[in-house]
Amino acid sequence: MSLTLTVDGPRWRGHLETVASSHPGIVPVAKGNGYGFTLGRLARKAQWLADRGHDVRTLAVGTYGELPEAEQRWHGDLLVLTPWRPWVPLPEGALARRLVHTVSRVADLRELLHADPSARIVLERMTSMRRHGMAARELWEAGELLRKHPGARIEGLALHLPLGQGAHLGEVTRLMNDFVAAEIPTHGMPEVWVSHLTDAELATLRSQYGDFTFRPRIGTGLWLGDRGALSVSATVLDVHDVERGDAFGYRGRTAPKSGHVLVVSGGTAHGIGLEAPTGEQSIKARATTLARGGLDAVGFVRSPYSIDGKQRLFAEPPHMQASMLFLPHGSRVPEVGEDVDVRVRYTATSFDRVVVTG
Numbered sequence: 001m002s003l004t005l006t007v008d009g010p011r012w013r014g015h016l017e018t019v020a021s022s023h024p025g026i027v028p029v030a031k032g033n034g035y036g037f038t039l040g041r042l043a044r045k046a047q048w049l050a051d052r053g054h055d056v057r058t059l060a061v062g063t064y065g066e067l068p069e070a071e072q073r074w075h076g077d078l079l080v081l082t083p084w085r086p087w088v089p090l091p092e093g094a095l096a097r098r099l100v101h102t103v104s105r106v107a108d109l110r111e112l113l114h115a116d117p118s119a120r121i122v123l124e125r126m127t128s129m130r131r132h133g134m135a136a137r138e139l140w141e142a143g144e145l146l147r148k149h150p151g152a153r154i155e156g157l158a159l160h161l162p163l164g165q166g167a168h169l170g171e172v173t174r175l176m177n178d179f180v181a182a183e184i185p186t187h188g189m190p191e192v193w194v195s196h197l198t199d200a201e202l203a204t205l206r207s208q209y210g211d212f213t214f215r216p217r218i219g220t221g222l223w224l225g226d227r228g229a230l231s232v233s234a235t236v237l238d239v240h241d242v243e244r245g246d247a248f249g250y251r252g253r254t255a256p257k258s259g260h261v262l263v264v265s266g267g268t269a270h271g272i273g274l275e276a277p278t279g280e281q282s283i284k285a286r287a288t289t290l291a292r293g294g295l296d297a298v299g300f301v302r303s304p305y306s307i308d309g310k311q312r313l314f315a316e317p318p319h320m321q322a323s324m325l326f327l328p329h330g331s332r333v334p335e336v337g338e339d340v341d342v343r344v345r346y347t348a349t350s351f352d353r354v355v356v357t358g
Contacts, residue, residue: 001235002352003266003342005036008229009358015226016045019218020054023202027079027193029219030070031062036346037354039066042223043073050076058100060217064088071095079193081160081217083124083132086111090119102158104132106141117151122193123184124158125175131160139182146185154184156191156213169201176209191215224346232351233339234305237322238263249316249324259328261315264305266323266342271349272304273318306341308332 020026028049030042037045043059050056058077061070067078076098083104091099096116103109104124112119123142126133134142146152157179161168176192184190191213197205206214224230239262242248242255255261266272303314305325315324327333334340 001237001265001337003270003272003349004233004235004339004353004355005346005351006231006233007037007354007356009356011226011229012356013048015229016049016222017052017054019222019225020049020056022199023216023218024055025191025213025215026054026056026222027058027060027215027217028056028222029060029062029081029195029217031060031066031081031219032347033350035219035223036344036349036351037223039069040073041354043070047074047076058215060219064091067091067095067099071098077120079122079217084108084112086115090116100155102132104134106134106138106145109142109145113145113149113152117149118153120153120155120187122155122158122191123179124160125179127159127161127175128171129160129162133158133160136178136182139178139184143182143184147183150185153187156186156193156215157184158193159195161194161196163196168197169204172197172201172205173208176212189213193217220347230346232342232344232349234265234323234342236262236264236334236336236338236340239333239336250319251316253316255326257328259326259331260333262312262325262327262334264323264325264340265321265352266305267318267321269320270351271344272323272342273314274348304343306343307334311343 028042028046030039030046034042046056046059058079059070059074060079060081061067063082064080070078077100078098079100081102084101085108090096100120100122101112102124103112103121123139124133125139126135146154157176159172159175189211193215195217197216202214202216239260242259242261244255244257246255247253248255248261268274301314302311303323303325305312307327312325312327315326
């Protein structure tokens with residue numbers, strides 16, 4: 001009686017190995033809700049890839065607060081993607097030696113070197129995404145500072161690029177040239193820790209920059225790249241017959257016609273009904289958004305739940321842990337305890353159960 005993510009184990013594991021094999025130096029990303037799987041499960045699976053001989057040496061997490069869930073299940077290095085700030089406490093002991101900090105401001109670099117002169121660091125360069133990172137001039141300042149702190153271990157350059165298909169080569173080349181010009185004293189061969197490059201772009205860059213190691217950070221393409229291996233289901237918790245005009249739900253809405261109200265598992269606590277913006281800018285996408293807003297005003301909003309291959313309408317906005325659907329008269333009525341399909345956004349959904357078959 002839950003919202004369940006079911007994973008075809010052999011197919012999913014095969015996909016993970018294929019991605020790891022085709023991306024030497026891959027840095028699996030496990031952050032947030034763990035792409036629906038949980039952080040702990042992804043950390044264990046990254047370790048599984050490493051144990052099977054794949055070139056997986058570093059696991060990336062999103063924040064320092066996510067380290068405890070990952071460090072016990074993953075035995076290699078840990079990269080924190082969110083740049084370090086002076087108010088973030090530094091771990092001690094064995095974790096400190098495994099930890100690679102992302103630093104995006106010269107002032108923070110100075111504070112970090114003061115707090116831990118032997119810190120392991122990747123310097124983040126500002127990209128066209130304009131989220132975090134240093135400008136070219138700041139890289140020069142960082143280089144001057146680091147040459148005075150030979151004990152620091154500089155792993156290389158971090159680039160977080162916007163989503164795109166084959167449009168980043170020029171930008172990456174320019175940013176790497178800035179890094180080279182700044183004469184950053186790296187620990188061994190400099191590494192470029194990069195997100196959102198295509199396989200073709202990575203191949204081109206590796207051929208052009210033989211004295212750099214490229215470390216692709218991959219999350220969605222790794223864990224969710226084979227959607228056919230994943231399915232989500234919810235349990236029918238209750239079924240009620242209604243006639244036109246019958247009231248139901250928290251808000252006392254009335255049935256528009258005869259049919260059935262189904263109570264199914266999954267609600268706002270799971271992320272059901274909490275749709276994040278898609279970023280689409282087309283006229284069609286905007287019109288769809290307006291149409292959904294109009295439907296919401298009268299209570300007719302298409303839900304992510306499907307019965308017999310057809311998406312059904314929410315009878316009212318989802319509750320904390322359950323949702324109410326309206327099923328018109330003449331449709332097949334599921335039995336209590338039956339599972340129905342749900343289409344979700346994995347990065348915004350928390351599941352009651354994750355079942356890996358095989």
